[in-house]
Amino acid sequence: EPEVTQTPSHQVTQMGQEVILRCVPISNHLYFYWYRQILGQKVEFLVSFYNNEISEKSEIFDDQFSVERPDGSNFTLKIRSTKLEDSAMYFCASSPLPSGGAEEQYFGPGTRLTVT
Amino acid sequence: QKEVEQNSGPLSVPEGAIASLNCTYSDRVSQSFFWYRQYSGKSPELIMSIYSNGDKEDGRFTAQLNKASQYVSLLIRDSQPSDSATYLCAVWTGFQKLVFGTGTRLLVSP
Numbered sequence: 001e002p003e004v005t006q007t008p009s010h011q012v013t014q015m016g017q018e019v020i021l022r023c024v025p026i027s028n029h030l031y032f033y034w035y036r037q038i039l040g041q042k043v044e045f046l047v048s049f050y051n052n053e054i055s056e057k058s059e060i061f062d063d064q065f066s067v068e069r070p071d072g073s074n075f076t077l078k079i080r081s082t083k084l085e086d087s088a089m090y091f092c093a094s095s096p097l098p099s100g101g102a103e104e105q106y107f108g109p110g111t112r113l114t115v116t
Numbered sequence: 117q118k119e120v121e122q123n124s125g126p127l128s129v130p131e132g133a134i135a136s137l138n139c140t141y142s143d144r145v146s147q148s149f150f151w152y153r154q155y156s157g158k159s160p161e162l163i164m165s166i167y168s169n170g171d172k173e174d175g176r177f178t179a180q181l182n183k184a185s186q187y188v189s190l191l192i193r194d195s196q197p198s199d200s201a202t203y204l205c206a207v208w209t210g211f212q213k214l215v216f217g218t219g220t221r222l223l224v225s226p
Contacts, residue, residue, distance in 0.1 A: 033213070043160060043204065045213040056212035091159050104150065105214060107159040 002026045004108035006092050012114045013082055021077045021111045023092030032075045033093040033105060034067065036060070043091065049075065082115045089113075119143060120207050122217035130225055135192040137220050139205030142186070148208035149181055149188045153201045154219065160204055164190065195224045 005024045013019050025032050034046040048055040049067055066078045075094075079086055089110045095103035121140045129135045137151075148167050152160035166172045166179040166188065178191040188207075192199055202219040209215055 031212075035214075042218045043206075043214075043216040045215065048212040050212075058213070089159075104162055104165050106162060107152075110159045 002028075004092055004094055004106055006090075006108040006111050008111060009109065010112045010114070012116065015084060015115055016081050019079050019082055019113065021079075021090050021092075021113070023075045023077070023108055024073050025075055025092065025094035026096070026106060027073070029094035029096050029106075031055075031095040031097075031103065031105075032067075032069070033095075034077045035091045035093060035107075036088040037091065037110075038088045046077070046090075079113075082113075084115050087113055087115045119209075119215045120205055120217035122203075122205050122220045124218055125221040126223045127220055128223045128225065129195050131195060131197060133195050133224075135195045135199065135222055135224070137190040137192070137203050137205075137222065139188045139190075139217055140186055141188070141205075141207045141215075143207070143209050143215075144183075144186065146186075146207045146209050149179070150206040150208070150214065151177075151179060151188075151190045152204040152206060152216075153199075154204055155201045160206075160216075163203075192222075195222075197224050197226050200224045 007022045032049045037043045047057045047061045064080045091110045092108040093105040095105045151164045154160045164179040166181045172179045176193045180189045202221045204219045205217040206214040
């Protein structure tokens, strides 16, 4: 069964460093998302991406964050200058069709980011 | 005002019983509703989706939606210890994102 994959599974970085989290969405999916979950808290939306553009972003997704689909398979989240409060589990998700709403999102296993 | 509300639990049920998980949402224009299961340290796993008022059944799971009351629920029949997890209610608000509740922790005792 196709699945979303993410690398690395765990990333430790120092405050102020740049990190890139990588995702390979399910191959025939067209909508891509990033969510994060701080330990013990709820899953929070960061950004959605379709047709090489950001469709929607949350207030969390400030200028320190960017997303990119550098090739036909990868979808990346970059944090330019990490802060302690960026420590969280980051989930990539994808959905099959562009109509939105009724399309089910499938989540990858996540990358645990630890900022020290 | 919280957009999606769930009782954090834990909800404890004995093996074989029916577990009932509830969720309310604040945005009346919400169109689509999803239940995810999340084991500790793992990612959300989609269990059910529901778009129309009424019941939708899939195996041991039944999702119920009442848009007038802005209420969605998940019933798990014949609960098993392996069902012990946090159940996340997620709502699609039409702005290209899912809004999640905090989740209800379910404990099924053998």
